Amino acid sequence: MNESEFVLVLASIFLQASPLMIAVAGEALTERAGVVNLSLDGSMLMSAMTGFVVAYTTDNIWLGFLAAALVGAFFALIVAFGSIYLKQSQVAIGFVLTLLGDDLSAFLGQNFVRLPGPSFSKFTIPLLSEIPILGPIFFDQNVIFYFAVILALVTYWWLFRTQPGLHLRASGERPDAAFARGVNVNRVRYLYTVLGGALVGIAGASYSLAIKIGWSDGHTRGFGWIALAIVIFGGWSPIRGAVGAVLFGATKAMATYLQRAFPEVSVVAFNSIPWILMIAVLLVVGSDFTERFTAILPKPLQGPVRQLLRVAPPMALGNTFGEDP
Amino acid sequence: MRVELNEIRKYFGPVKANDGITITFEEGNIYGLLGENGAGKSTLMKILSGFQPFDSGELLLNGSDATFTSPREALAAGIGMLYQEPLDLPPFTILDNYLLGRDNKVIPDRQAAIQELIELTQRYNFDVDIKAHIDSLSVGERQQLELVRLLAGGAEVLILDEPTTGISAEQKDLLFASMRKLAKEENKTLILVSHKLSEVQELCDHAFVLRKGQMVGETDVPCPNEKLVEMMFGQLPERSPRPSVSLEDTMLSIKEMAIRTYRLSVEGLQLDVRSGEVIGLAGLEGSGQGLFLKACAGLLRPAKGSIQLADKDITNHSYHATLAEGVGYLAAGRLEEGLVAGLTLTEHMILGALERKFMIDWESSREETSKRIEHYQVIGTEASTADQLSGGNQQRLLFSLLNTPLRLILMEQPTRGLDVRSADYIWEQLYERRKDGTAIIFISPDLDEILDRSDRIAVFYGGQMLKVVEASETNVDELGHLIGGEL
Ligand SMILES: Nc1ncnc2c1ncn2[C@@H]1O[C@H](COP(=O)(O)OP(=O)(O)O)[C@@H](O)[C@H]1O
Ligand SMILES: [Mg+2]
Numbered sequence: 001m002n003e004s005e006f007v008l009v010l011a012s013i014f015l016q017a018s019p020l021m022i023a024v025a026g027e028a029l030t031e032r033a034g035v036v037n038l039s040l041d042g043s044m045l046m047s048a049m050t051g052f053v054v055a056y057t058t059d060n061i062w063l064g065f066l067a068a069a070l071v072g073a074f075f076a077l078i079v080a081f082g083s084i085y086l087k088q089s090q091v092a093i094g095f096v097l098t099l100l101g102d103d104l105s106a107f108l109g110q111n112f113v114r115l116p117g118p119s120f121s122k123f124t125i126p127l128l129s130e131i132p133i134l135g136p137i138f139f140d141q142n143v144i145f146y147f148a149v150i151l152a153l154v155t156y157w158w159l160f161r162t163q164p165g166l167h168l169r170a171s172g173e174r175p176d177a178a179f180a181r182g183v184n185v186n187r188v189r190y191l192y193t194v195l196g197g198a199l200v201g202i203a204g205a206s207y208s209l210a211i212k213i214g215w216s217d218g219h220t221r222g223f224g225w226i227a228l229a230i231v232i233f234g235g236w237s238p239i240r241g242a243v244g245a246v247l248f249g250a251t252k253a254m255a256t257y258l259q260r261a262f263p264e265v266s267v268v269a270f271n272s273i274p275w276i277l278m279i280a281v282l283l284v285v286g287s288d289f290t291e292r293f294t295a296i297l298p299k300p301l302q303g304p305v306r307q308l309l310r311v312a313p314p315m316a317l318g319n320t321f322g323e324d325p
Numbered sequence: 326m327r328v329e330l331n332e333i334r335k336y337f338g339p340v341k342a343n344d345g346i347t348i349t350f351e352e353g354n355i356y357g358l359l360g361e362n363g364a365g366k367s368t369l370m371k372i373l374s375g376f377q378p379f380d381s382g383e384l385l386l387n388g389s390d391a392t393f394t395s396p397r398e399a400l401a402a403g404i405g406m407l408y409q410e411p412l413d414l415p416p417f418t419i420l421d422n423y424l425l426g427r428d429n430k431v432i433p434d435r436q437a438a439i440q441e442l443i444e445l446t447q448r449y450n451f452d453v454d455i456k457a458h459i460d461s462l463s464v465g466e467r468q469q470l471e472l473v474r475l476l477a478g479g480a481e482v483l484i485l486d487e488p489t490t491g492i493s494a495e496q497k498d499l500l501f502a503s504m505r506k507l508a509k510e511e512n513k514t515l516i517l518v519s520h521k522l523s524e525v526q527e528l529c530d531h532a533f534v535l536r537k538g539q540m541v542g543e544t545d546v547p548c549p550n551e552k553l554v555e556m557m558f559g560q561l562p563e564r565s566p567r568p569s570v571s572l573e574d575t576m577l578s579i580k581e582m583a584i585r586t587y588r589l590s591v592e593g594l595q596l597d598v599r600s601g602e603v604i605g606l607a608g609l610e611g612s613g614q615g616l617f618l619k620a621c622a623g624l625l626r627p628a629k630g631s632i633q634l635a636d637k638d639i640t641n642h643s644y645h646a647t648l649a650e651g652v653g654y655l656a657a658g659r660l661e662e663g664l665v666a667g668l669t670l671t672e673h674m675i676l677g678a679l680e681r682k683f684m685i686d687w688e689s690s691r692e693e694t695s696k697r698i699e700h701y702q703v704i705g706t707e708a709s710t711a712d713q714l715s716g717g718n719q720q721r722l723l724f725s726l727l728n729t730p731l732r733l734i735l736m737e738q739p740t741r742g743l744d745v746r747s748a749d750y751i752w753e754q755l756y757e758r759r760k761d762g763t764a765i766i767f768i769s770p771d772l773d774e775i776l777d778r779s780d781r782i783a784v785f786y787g788g789q790m791l792k793v794v795e796a797s798e799t800n801v802d803e804l805g806h807l808i809g810g811e812l
């Protein structure tokens with residue numbers, strides 16, 4: 001591989017990772033508030049389909065994204081309403097919605113399969129794109145990439161630096177303590193479940209309108225589950241999640257490369273590499289290895305490193321909260 | 326601020342938790358609210374602090390009517406409550422925990438909050454590292470932070486619900502000092518909820534006593550202990566004397582044991598326990614006594630040394646193998662380590678049985694459970710789940726789950742959160758077991774309990790078993806110095 005090929009591969013890894021970064025940011029917000037929206041795979045399919053169909057028929061890509069966000073938000077609203085108001089299992093609702101989204105998208109989108117449609121294109125940032133190597137990778141990218149990066153940064157900032165972010169995290173960690181401090185826990189949960197769902201919808205549409213342009217049956221199948229896994233892998237942080245999405249893309253690219261190098265080995269074997277790596281990392285980070293590892297570091301480094309490696313799910317994730325304790 | 330509660334009633338189904346309670350708290354005073362477990366103390370205080378609505382009654386602040394729909398409203402009106410379990414956010418940093426609900430701008434002013442925190446912690450002599458996470462703090466430190474938060478939020482009335490459960494003696498002194506300062510120098514109203522007479526005697530100006538949801542008496546304190554006890558229980562319970570048992574052969578023998586974890590190493594442990602003997606382990610939290618107990622139970626593998634039970638070497642036995650040798654272990658965290666929240670009492674009994682059958686004999690299990698429920702006076706039925714029981718009853722349930730006969734019982738804080746009478750009852754049951762030759766080793770932060778209940782006391786300090794003393798030849802004062810490392 002020569003240098004320009006390498007740059008192209010890297011640029012494509014970042015582009016491919018963008019929708020995952022968006023979905024991960026959305027789901028991280030939702031789960032940090034204490035709700036698991038397990039319907040991601042189905043709602044991404046639905047929004048990818050809706051986004052494409054709306055953009056195709058109106059010839060307006062923005063309307064496509066808007067419609068996709070609404071579809072994602074609607075799926076999430078069902079999860080929120082079912083778990084908060086009806087006090088049903090979030091997992092069960094999410095699962096059923098996943099199956100529904102898969103079949104419904106195939107049915108509703110059947111007349112729009114494999115049509116050429118409108119799409120987002122590259123946006124070259126002047127000056128910055130001139131920088132050797134980094135320029136073509138980061139600053140000569142599809143608009144969706146810029147959006148994903150900014151989104152990851154903004155959601156991180158929102159979560160960890162603002163008062164609404166505190167309310168959000170407190171609702172997911174210890175709702176009774178949040179309630180005692182004046183947080184309207186269930187309102188917070190509704191809000192971020194729906195907002196997270198809208199972002200998942202945008203992620204879905206960014207496949208059909210920017211990355212894998214068009215629509216076909218099962219167009220984004222699997223990516224919802226991958227996003228859910230990366231949320232955990234990324235410790236419920238949008239930035240770590242974004243890094244996780246890129247690493248995931250990189251291992252996939254590596255798998256493709258290895259496949260070409262060793263054509264005699266079955267394709268399936270290489271496809272499983274990203275998953276095995278993911279499990280390995282989770283095992284290492286989740287064990288008390290981190291404690292031992294940080295204990296041998298110099299004192300001033302211990303705090304930040306422990307913070308960086310912390311992977312604890314929000315304590316009240318998946319629990320319902322009733323106001324009269 | 327003057328607080329008046331008039332005829333407050335709160336029923337939970339058939340349970341009259343508060344049955345027409347009338348109390349007035351004046352400012353500048355420290356009040357004790359006494360009563361045995363289940364008397365209704367926490368319920369009354371949760372009503373006052375806006376955590377629970379009341380069924381009927383009247384709440385007056387400085388003479389004017391008030392009702393709260395949330396703790397936040399109560400705090401805004403000047404009433405703050407420190408809950409039995411600090412109501413904070415363990416994964417948060419101290420700063421984030423403090424900021425939540427405090428500075429309501431979208432982007433909170435972190436610098437100002439840090440200043441505020443430092444200033445307040447210094448004013449009350451609290452010592453915490455602001456960069457730390459809440460889950461790395463002890464319960465005592467978390468309480469201090471909650472107090473600081475309530476004070477910053479404008480609390481004029483501070484309620485502390487059993488604040489000394491689970492904190493060290495040092496932290497207790499610090500807490501009491503700051504409470505005195507708040508009442509006497511800053512003219513706040515303080516309410517200490519407790520079932521420990523000594524604390525109320527030490528700290529309070531005036532005590533109210535609740536029994537079965539009603540106010541049954543009040544008195545200025547200090548006063549003779551008997552007076553308070555009589556109000557709390559109706560009649561004077563006698564602390565059951567420790568029956569003398571002839572100590573037989575060595576039951577447990579620990580030789581040259583060392584336990585090493587990355588937090589603390591405990592070296593040179595040496596102890597012989599005879600059958601029928603009660604050994605109390607004294608020491609500040611984290612001095613090594615907990616690790617020692619866990620190693621005896623097979624929950625930790627010692628790095629060195631040997632453990633001999635009767636004539637069998639059980640040094641590297643797993644927890645389950647150790648239990649099978651006739652050892653019982655009771656952890657301090659009831660619902661975390663000892664009980665399974667959603668399982669019924671019968672199911673607990675079945676889980677704990679040594680004999681594992683594939684099919685469950687429900688009929689006889691239920692019989693056995695109801696026998697144990699009666700014997701240990703657990704208030705609940707075979708079909709109630711563990712989390713439905715009150716704290717004291719959960720503790721009794723844990724005891725009822727211990728199998729008979731046992732060679733050795735290991736306990737962490739066996740009477741935590743129990744009033745005098747329930748604690749006494751538990752110990753009577755334990756004394757019974759000594760007659761069969763069962764040896765007992767227990768940890769307690771309460772030096773009085775250790776002194777009264779043990780034959781010998783092993784004092785831990787900084788990862789060492791500092792000294793083993795005869796309980797009859799020492800006193801609280803000497804123990805207090807020993808656990809501080811002064812030989
Ligand atoms: N949320 C609740 N639901 C049902 N019963 C309750 C609840 N809270 C308290 N109780 C019952 O009310 C009584 C008084 O409890 P509590 O006020 O906690 O007593 P104390 O704090 O004095 O030990 C107990 O019998 C307890 O089981
Ligand atoms: Mg209580």
